[in-house]
Amino acid sequence: xTRSLTIDGRVVNDDSPxxxxxxxxxxxxxxxxxxxHLFDEARRAGAHAAKIQKRDNxxxxxxxxxxxxxxxxxxxxxxxxxxxxxxxFGKREYEELIQYSKRIGITFxxxxxxxxxxxxxxxxxxxxxxxxxxDVTNIPLLRHVASFGKPTIISTGGATLExxxxxxxxxxxxxxxxxxxxxTAGYPAAWDELDLKVIQTFREEFPETVIGLxxxxxxxxxxxxxxxLGSRVVEKHFTLDRxxxxxxxxxxxxxxxxxxxxxxxxxxxxxxxxxxxxxHPSEVDPIRxxxxxxxxxxxxxxxxxxxxxDLGMKSPGVGLPPAELDNVIGQTLKQAVSEDxxxxxxxxxxxxxxx
Numbered sequence: 001x002t003r004s005l006t007i008d009g010r011v012v013n014d015d016s017p018x019x020x021x022x023x024x025x026x027x028x029x030x031x032x033x034x035x036x037h038l039f040d041e042a043r044r045a046g047a048h049a050a051k052i053q054k055r056d057n058x059x060x061x062x063x064x065x066x067x068x069x070x071x072x073x074x075x076x077x078x079x080x081x082x083x084x085x086x087x088x089f090g091k092r093e094y095e096e097l098i099q100y101s102k103r104i105g106i107t108f109x110x111x112x113x114x115x116x117x118x119x120x121x122x123x124x125x126x127x128x129x130x131x132x133x134x135d136v137t138n139i140p141l142l143r144h145v146a147s148f149g150k151p152t153i154i155s156t157g158g159a160t161l162e163x164x165x166x167x168x169x170x171x172x173x174x175x176x177x178x179x180x181x182x183x184t185a186g187y188p189a190a191w192d193e194l195d196l197k198v199i200q201t202f203r204e205e206f207p208e209t210v211i212g213l214x215x216x217x218x219x220x221x222x223x224x225x226x227x228x229l230g231s232r233v234v235e236k237h238f239t240l241d242r243x244x245x246x247x248x249x250x251x252x253x254x255x256x257x258x259x260x261x262x263x264x265x266x267x268x269x270x271x272x273x274x275x276x277x278x279x280h281p282s283e284v285d286p287i288r289x290x291x292x293x294x295x296x297x298x299x300x301x302x303x304x305x306x307x308x309x310d311l312g313m314k315s316p317g318v319g320l321p322p323a324e325l326d327n328v329i330g331q332t333l334k335q336a337v338s339e340d341x342x343x344x345x346x347x348x349x350x351x352x353x354x355x
Contacts, residue, residue, distance in 0.1 A: 021049045028089075045259040052110050127151075133158055153178075182198045182212070211231055215235070292322050295319065302333055305332050334349075
């Protein structure tokens, strides 16, 4: 079976490099220019996509939750609802971001947190969708987004395998273009709660589905390890400055960190190879220099029958290798050799190894 997902023309599968998503969320602080700056820095770093989040706050939250006082150092409003509204982009901002992303060459999509937001994004013809961890059990939302027929990435933080299976199947029976991300919904996530081996579990449980990692840890190494385990989508929160106002900046990567992540993922993908053990051209000279040859331990005349005492093993590896030693013993020299002279097939004709 072949697992594959195509996002905005880019194929993601087991043979591809990791697809890197710079999760901006609301780290743009409600500022369109800052969002564009983040898009540009994500592209420069090597990310394939920049993602934000869309909420229809009035319908998403209860009145009590919307009106709850929200006075702290990260607040953008007196109530939680006002705070969320201050960070929300509308149609004009989305249209400008769509045009900007196309101009600079980075894919742009968003997380739909509710049905009205999903419809909002559908009207803008997003190339892909993201479903947040808390909605892996939101079957109505999953089915609604699946009906759009676009590739969709589902995070799985805080979910059991049964939750994931149910959400995946509800989506996939309508639209098979889905990926699952192992995720721990801690902000930041503790190292001992990342559960990277779940990537392997997901690959076994969902053999036709691309698997990835949404990583809320404070570094880049775990995403690289995830690729080695079979992850092919990596989502990392992204900011211009981790000291900025807001709850997500502290566990987000800055541009330098994202550049290093993309660099290391690309290097690892190439470094893993295809599993075939081979000798590379770059190895030939160093190995010849360091390898051993069977050499004469002393001056020996032509016609001499070789014994173990007649032979040594010294670098460089320009003659018969030590693997031939047992086969050389008992052979007759065709010509005289000097001390330290490497034996070759022109001098003796050893029986093939294993004969």
